[in-house]
Amino acid sequence: xxxxxxxxxxxxxxxxxxxxxxxEVCPSCGTVFYRNPLPVAAxxxxxxxxxxxxxKRRRPPRQGLWCLPMGFAELQETIAxxxxxxxxxxxxxxxxxxxxxxxxxxxxxxYGDLLVVTFEAQKLGGGERPGDDxxxxxxxxxxxxxxxxxxxxQRAIRACVQAHREEWAIHDSFQHLREAPGQALLSDPLxxxxxxxxxxxxxxxxxxxxxxxxTPSYARADTRRLLERVHGVxxxxxxxxxxxxxxxxxxxxxxxxxxxxxxxxxxxxxxxSSLTLLRKHILTHSRAQDVxxxxxxxxxxxxxxxxxxxxxxxxxxxxxxxxxxxPLTRS
Numbered sequence: 001x002x003x004x005x006x007x008x009x010x011x012x013x014x015x016x017x018x019x020x021x022x023x024e025v026c027p028s029c030g031t032v033f034y035r036n037p038l039p040v041a042a043x044x045x046x047x048x049x050x051x052x053x054x055x056k057r058r059r060p061p062r063q064g065l066w067c068l069p070m071g072f073a074e075l076q077e078t079i080a081x082x083x084x085x086x087x088x089x090x091x092x093x094x095x096x097x098x099x100x101x102x103x104x105x106x107x108x109x110x111y112g113d114l115l116v117v118t119f120e121a122q123k124l125g126g127g128e129r130p131g132d133d134x135x136x137x138x139x140x141x142x143x144x145x146x147x148x149x150x151x152x153x154q155r156a157i158r159a160c161v162q163a164h165r166e167e168w169a170i171h172d173s174f175q176h177l178r179e180a181p182g183q184a185l186l187s188d189p190l191x192x193x194x195x196x197x198x199x200x201x202x203x204x205x206x207x208x209x210x211x212x213x214x215t216p217s218y219a220r221a222d223t224r225r226l227l228e229r230v231h232g233v234x235x236x237x238x239x240x241x242x243x244x245x246x247x248x249x250x251x252x253x254x255x256x257x258x259x260x261x262x263x264x265x266x267x268x269x270x271x272x273s274s275l276t277l278l279r280k281h282i283l284t285h286s287r288a289q290d291v292x293x294x295x296x297x298x299x300x301x302x303x304x305x306x307x308x309x310x311x312x313x314x315x316x317x318x319x320x321x322x323x324x325x326x327p328l329t330r331s
Contacts, residue, residue, distance in 0.1 A: 258322025
């Protein structure tokens with residue numbers, strides 16, 4: 001509503017240009033009645049199942065639709081405090097502000113221009129129950145939200161999901177690593193990279209193993225035979241990491257490798273050192289294509305290292321068992 005009389009002196013207000021805009025001005029005392037967007041505070045609360053807390057509106061505007069817990073900020077409170085107050089009043093949940101998610105200008109009848117400021121809040125206590133302005137409260141997956149009253153809420157929820165993207169991806173990959181072998185992992189692209197560069201890895205390993213002081217016997221071994229065997233190891237490695245199980249029988253493959261190296265006259269320390277060198281070149285080539293821009297990149301490399309170490313621990317154990325179980329005579 002427009003001002004008709006000055007709240008300071010009671011004179012009738014006129015419209016005059018001030019600072020490039022037509023504004024309501026008192027001609028007697030000079031008071032300018034500026035009109036600003038009304039500040040609205042909203043909160044996004046996400047539960048451990050990654051669902052968002054919403055309220056169903058009891059009153060207009062947009063009665064019957066769902067929205068974030070939100071309301072007008074009041075005098076003598078910060079906008080962040082207003083979001084927590086509205087959260088508690090509308091849902092019964094007490095919380096703390098985690099981060100600012102969005103600040104967006106919207107127009108909503110009958111209020112006009114609003115400035116909606118949305119925070120992510122962490123639940124600290126209370127129990128979910130609808131307040132006076134809500135018919136119901138509930139948690140919803142961001143991928144299956146009910147019809148929302150305000151598009152600004154939708155964008156704020158997307159911003160919250162984006163803020164958690166890396167954290168949730170790391171958590172999911174870690175859970176799969178521990179509990180669900182064969183599921184997609186964040187380090188799979190690095191495994192695929194190593195597979196695509198198997199020839200380069202094999203050649204780098206061959207040069208290293210034939211010149212390394214811990215593997216002198218390899219310098220005298222047949223190069224073609226060594227390359228054939230290392231390509232078999234790399235193929236076995238890639239399939240084991242891709243499937244998360246022993247489909248090609250790690251035990252049989254590496255015990256046979258140990259017996260073969262025994263027959264060729266290699267010492268056991270040399271054989272184990274050669275596997276360590278191969279592990280080094282797999283990791284070196286995989287790391288080379290990673291740019292380390294975020295915690296997700298760091299986790300991806302660390303996860304790969306965990307998987308590679310686990311694989312080569314098994315490989316070296318069974319190689320050593322195969323070597324020590326071989327006949328004493330060597331060809």
